[in-house]
Amino acid sequence: MFTNQELKKLIYPLVVEQSLVMLVGMADTMMVSYAGEAAVSGVALVDMVNYLIIVMLSAIDTGGAVIVSQYLGKKDSDNANRCASQLLTVTVLASAVIMCISLCFHKGIIDALFGAVDGDVRTAAITYFVITALSFPFLGIYNSSTAVFRSMQKTNVTMYVSILVNIINIVGNTIGIFVLHAGVAGVAVPTLISRMAGALIMFIMTFNKRNPVSVRWKEILVWNQELICRILKIAVPNGIENGLFALGKVLVTSIVALFGTYQIAANGVANSIDQVAILVVNAINLAIVPVVGQCMGAEKPVEAEKYTKKLMKISYAATGLLGLFVCLLLPVIHGFYILSDETWRLSCILVVLHNSFAFLLHPTSFNLPNSLRASGDVKITMFIGIGSMLVFRLGTAVFLGIVCHMGIIGVWIAMGMDWLARSVVFTVRYKTGRWKKIHVI
Secondary structure, eight states: OOOHHHHHHHHHHHHHHHHHHHHHHHHHHHHHHTTOHHHHHHHHHHHHHHHHHHHHHHHHHHHHHHHHHHHHHTTOHHHHHHHHHHHHHHHHHHHHHHHHHHHHTHHHHHHHHHTTSOHHHHHHHHHHHHHHHTTHHHHHHHHHHHHHHHHTTOHHHHHHHHHHHHHHHHHHHHIIIIISOOTTHHHHHHHHHHHHHHHHHHHHHTTOTTSSSOOOHHHHSSOOHHHHHHHHHHHHHHHHHHHHHHHHHHHHHHHHGGGOHHHHHHHHHHHHHHTTTTHHHHHHHHHHHHHHHHHHHTTOHHHHHHHHHHHHHHHHHHHHHHHHHHHHHHHHHHTTOOOOHHHHHHHHHHHHHHHHHHHHHHIIIIIHHHHHHHHTOHHHHHHHHHHHIIIIIIIIHIIIIIITOOHHHHHHHHHHHHHHHHHHHHHHHHHHTGGGGOOOO
């Protein structure tokens, strides 16, 4: 169903897009480091909370993308259009509710999760959280619109818009930090503005009737029970799994908050640098949904299996090369951060740990379950993800980090154990072939 050239056209823009996201994330951390380690720590803590919210919204987007992709594979453009419209409806409502909760209870949320942090870290975290919370509805619209375009394999469109969004963000960060000296707010406000711009552009483009899939106002403003149930049938288990996985990361971050400011800062810096090694894996995560989804919609599970293996091979090769490249460049990267020697030393240890685990386990831990989700096999991935998160990501982090006094290093070893458990069980599930018999449309 897909030639090598078509796969390249799908994947390359996604890699560029993920690279931009990663570079802007690193630039944010670098710029905030000029405002002090308390600011870096505050942003790092809130980024974990925002990550939880983003993955919950992404679960809805994935649900919509799977259904749209399968309808495209079935050559049913009418239902694909209706599904895309209803995806925007659900996303806007969900993101607006999340924004309201975040704004009303921002102090309680920060204190409940990170109550042990120093006062200046708490102040920075609250400021960053409130401003970025205002962007959630715009982020929801942007992500849903890009999910629709990826379902059509028009990833070049999302790439160009992402370039513009990230230029707005990075220019705004530069002005906020170095010209206005606004500290954490100097990074948060540009994030809000860039997400508003991206949402507006992508939303307008989804109405283009020349595309294989387009949305309609009359279908956005109604509640189509049947289509929404199909979206939610994928989105809810995926959202529960990814939401609890992200919540586990937030709870782990709250454990990290017990270890002191320099370990929190090292955790934030390492998290930003680590994104380089998994750039292609993240791009494949997005690409595998329309590819497998269209194959399953066309009732060609053998093709779906073939492309899953092909895309995962690309992930393994790229993760190994990028991970090694980052480790070799750490002395150069050091020059972009204003950090204490102890914080940087610990950051380097975490980066090496992460890249080693990522090469061995990241594709099977994340690409493979996304292929299962694209086929509609979402319940089993939910149970596997939740079980691994509770036992390894959270339980082992408490044991190694606190009980064994290994601190942040113990927490990151627990992350590797979580990936190992996920990889083993997802591989076993995939080899059973039960996902080939599931129908979602």
